[in-house]
Amino acid sequence: MLGQIRELGRIGILLGRIIGSLTLRRGQLQDIIIQCYTVGARSLPIVAVGGLFVGLVVSLQGYRALEVIGASSALGTAIGIPLYRELGPVLAAILFCGRAGSSMAAELGLMKATDQITALSMMAIDPVGKVVAPRFIAGVISLPLLTAVFCAFAILGAYFQAVFALGIDSGFFWSALQGSVDFADDFGQCFTKAAAFGFATTLIAVHVGYSAEPTIEGTSIATTRSVVMGSLMVLFLDFVLGATLY
Incomplete structure (x- = not known):
C-alpha cells in the first residue's frame, strides 16, 4: 500500500511538472504536432481495422440474439447504444495503450538508458x-479522435454485415440507429470517457517511461507496465464513469 501511495505521489508530481512546463511556444507546438502524428495518425490503421471487425462481430451476434425474440429489425438499436457508451471508447483506448502507450514508454525508457534525458538537463533544457509534455498533450488530443474513427468504422462494418449478409432492410437499420442514439447521452458519454481514458493512459505511459531504470531491462519492464496498467485503468475508469454518467 505504501508503495502504491508513493507511486501515486510521483505521478502527481510529474503531472504538476508537465502542466508547469506548458509554454505552447513555437518549438513546443512543433513537438506536439509531431507527437500527434506519431501517436495519433500512426495508430489510425489498427484502430480502423479493429473498429471494422468489432462492428462485424457485434452485428452478427446481436442479430442472433434479437432473432430469438423476433426483433431483428431493431439491430441498429442493439449496436448503437453499447457501441457509443461502452465498446467504442473502451476498445479504442485499449488499442491505444497497446500501440501508442507502449511506444511512448519505450521511447522515454531508451532516452534514459542512453543518457539523452541527462544530456538535456546538462544543457539547461527541461x-x-x-x-x-508533448507526448502527454498529443495522447490526450489523439484518443478522442481515434475513438470517433473506431465508432465510424464499427458502424460501417455493422451496416454491411446487417444489410448485405443478414438481409436486414437498410432503412430499418438506419432508422433504429438514429432513433436510439442520443447526442447528449450517448455521444457525450462516449467522448467524456475517451477524454478521461486518454488523460489517464497517456499519463501512465509517460510516467513509467520517464521513471524507468536506465537499462534495457528497465525499458522492457516500463513498456510492459504501460500496457498492463493503462488497460486496467481503462476498465476501472469505465466502471466509475459508467456508474456516474448513467
Whole structure:
C-alpha cells in the first residue's frame, strides 16, 4: 500500500511538472504536432481495422440474439447504444495503450538508458517540457479522435454485415440507429470517457517511461507496465464513469 501511495505521489508530481512546463511556444507546438502524428495518425490503421471487425462481430451476434425474440429489425438499436457508451471508447483506448502507450514508454525508457534525458538537463533544457509534455498533450488530443474513427468504422462494418449478409432492410437499420442514439447521452458519454481514458493512459505511459531504470531491462519492464496498467485503468475508469454518467 505504501508503495502504491508513493507511486501515486510521483505521478502527481510529474503531472504538476508537465502542466508547469506548458509554454505552447513555437518549438513546443512543433513537438506536439509531431507527437500527434506519431501517436495519433500512426495508430489510425489498427484502430480502423479493429473498429471494422468489432462492428462485424457485434452485428452478427446481436442479430442472433434479437432473432430469438423476433426483433431483428431493431439491430441498429442493439449496436448503437453499447457501441457509443461502452465498446467504442473502451476498445479504442485499449488499442491505444497497446500501440501508442507502449511506444511512448519505450521511447522515454531508451532516452534514459542512453543518457539523452541527462544530456538535456546538462544543457539547461527541461526534459519534462521537451520530451514528456508533448507526448502527454498529443495522447490526450489523439484518443478522442481515434475513438470517433473506431465508432465510424464499427458502424460501417455493422451496416454491411446487417444489410448485405443478414438481409436486414437498410432503412430499418438506419432508422433504429438514429432513433436510439442520443447526442447528449450517448455521444457525450462516449467522448467524456475517451477524454478521461486518454488523460489517464497517456499519463501512465509517460510516467513509467520517464521513471524507468536506465537499462534495457528497465525499458522492457516500463513498456510492459504501460500496457498492463493503462488497460486496467481503462476498465476501472469505465466502471466509475459508467456508474456516474448513467
